Amino acid sequence: MRNLDEICAVVTGGASGLGLATATAIVEAGGKVALLDINQSQGKESERVLGSSALFIQTDVSNESSVDSAIEKAVNEFGSINLAVNCAGIAPSARVLGRDRLMSTEDFAKVTTINLNGCFSVARAAANVMQNNEVDADQQRGVIINTASIAAFDGVIGQAAYSASKAGIVGMTLPLAREFARIGVRVMTIAPGLFRTPLFDTLPPNAVEVLEASTPFPSRLGDPEEYAAMVCHIFQNTMLNGETIRLDGALRMS
Numbered sequence: 001m002r003n004l005d006e007i008c009a010v011v012t013g014g015a016s017g018l019g020l021a022t023a024t025a026i027v028e029a030g031g032k033v034a035l036l037d038i039n040q041s042q043g044k045e046s047e048r049v050l051g052s053s054a055l056f057i058q059t060d061v062s063n064e065s066s067v068d069s070a071i072e073k074a075v076n077e078f079g080s081i082n083l084a085v086n087c088a089g090i091a092p093s094a095r096v097l098g099r100d101r102l103m104s105t106e107d108f109a110k111v112t113t114i115n116l117n118g119c120f121s122v123a124r125a126a127a128n129v130m131q132n133n134e135v136d137a138d139q140q141r142g143v144i145i146n147t148a149s150i151a152a153f154d155g156v157i158g159q160a161a162y163s164a165s166k167a168g169i170v171g172m173t174l175p176l177a178r179e180f181a182r183i184g185v186r187v188m189t190i191a192p193g194l195f196r197t198p199l200f201d202t203l204p205p206n207a208v209e210v211l212e213a214s215t216p217f218p219s220r221l222g223d224p225e226e227y228a229a230m231v232c233h234i235f236q237n238t239m240l241n242g243e244t245i246r247l248d249g250a251l252r253m254s
């Protein structure tokens with residue numbers, strides 16, 4: 001088991017929501033974190049708030065060279081990285097047979113390119129760096145943690161693209177874990193239910209109440225700190241590998 005203050009992480013989507021909560025937990029535990037996010041103003045502000053253990057690197061996860069260069073910058077800054085957390089994502093909702101238009105495959109691909117290809121892009125670049133790390137007492141060189149969604153399993157109308165992108169993340173978790181076992185890198189995925197992030201700021205209060213009531217227990221939105229606590233636990237528990245963990249208060253969307 002590794003201590004949290006040994007973490008040198010890259011966190012995509014680290015400027016906001018679940019990614020920012022994760023970056024905050026890492027810094028509070030004494031680790032270092034690079035925030036890889038497309039949002040320059042929010043990224044800079046989060047870097048300022050987190051202090052000298054955080055570094056913002058503007059990154060578009062859907063662009064492979066942007067990802068490769070960001071990982072290289074993080075490695076130059078920290079010496080290496082031993083944790084990569086994929087939180088960057090978009091969650092548009094649209095019917096395929098919309099009232100005004102038919103969803104195009106281009107619309108569909110935009111979601112999968114950011115959510116799924118972006119996650120893969122970071123995983124491959126991170127594993128490539130991690131394979132050169134010294135092993136810890138458990139013969140481990142690094143951990144990759146992805147963020148899917150319960151929509152990977154029970155997506156609702158409007159989530160065809162989003163659910164497909166998240167199911168793809170769930171699907172690649174085991175083959176990546178099997179492949180990276182040889183280099184001592186674990187791969188895990190968290191599938192959150194409903195978490196209170198800026199994603200929900202745009203919803204009217206009564207819509208949030210309905211969503212909260214649909215979660216069996218606890219009947220509330222998850223706190224991003226609860227997601228961050230799961231990331232920290234996965235980092236420390238070497239037996240967790242190749243699996244997707246639902247973090248959802250028993251919510252099953254109907």
Ligand SMILES: NC(=O)c1ccc[n+]([C@@H]2O[C@H](COP(=O)([O-])OP(=O)(O)OC[C@H]3O[C@@H](n4cnc5c(N)ncnc54)[C@H](O)[C@@H]3O)[C@@H](O)[C@H]2O)c1
Binds near residue numbers: 015019036
């Ligand atoms: N909040 C929830 O209830 C919930 C539930 C299930 C899954 N998730 C997943 O968790 C992840 C984080 O969501 P959140 O709620 O924190 O949302 P958020 O909108 O607060 O954060 C997402 C971050 O990703 C960044 N981003 C978007 N496109 C990017 C790109 N191309 N390159 C780099 N960064 C990019 C955004 O700038 C933003 O900072 C997402 O993948 C989302 O699908 C969230």
